[in-house]
Amino acid sequence: MNNKSINTILFDLDGTLLDTNELILQSFEHTFRRHVPEQTYSREDLLQFMGPPLQDSFQRVRPDELDEMVTTYRSFNLKNHDALVQAFDGVYETIRILHEQGYKLAIVSTKIKATVEKGLRLTGLDEFFPVVIGLDQVEHAKPHPEPVQKALELLGSNPEEAVMVGDNSHDILSGQRASTLTAGVSWSLKGEAFLRDLKPDVILHTMDDLLTFLEEKNR
Structure with missing residues (x-):
């Protein structure tokens, strides 16, 4: 892929590759x-809390119980994870082709790395992602550019060679601030x-739309 203008794809996880919506809402x-x-x-009402780090979301509701709320959330989330998480249609096939x-x-996520890796293993996607950037590996979460920049550094890629794919404002803004192309999922x-x-730069209506977008960019 070294002769291609776009050779690096960064993905958000929740709501982008994995359907974790029900798990997160519950x-x-x-x-x-x-x-x-x-x-x-x-x-x-809960949609406003989806996307940012948990600490940021709970800080707005009950800052005096911030740590306790994070603990409660993560305990429930991990206990119910495998029963409520699956990959969106076409994700595995598209990632395999890429x-x-x-x-x-x-992967560039606002989840901690261990939870990201749990979802990747569950859906068989772990073999495709040598680099996973979680919340616990950066000082500044998305929408700051740091997580995207760190992923690019570990992959040995430049921003102009990359696309950041996500389902929320934090993903698109982080990519834009890091000077990558960006793709939103419908x-x-x-x-x-x-x-x-x-x-x-593009809205994907199905995951394999990403393949078409890359073909066009790499002509």
């Missing part, structure tokens, strides 16, 4: 019932219109 519901029982959150074509691949719970407002 984890927030469980946490808020325990720590904020006087407040009722609809599922639409791997076979020699693209350099990495199956984001935030909605396609939300992503279009961020002006990514």
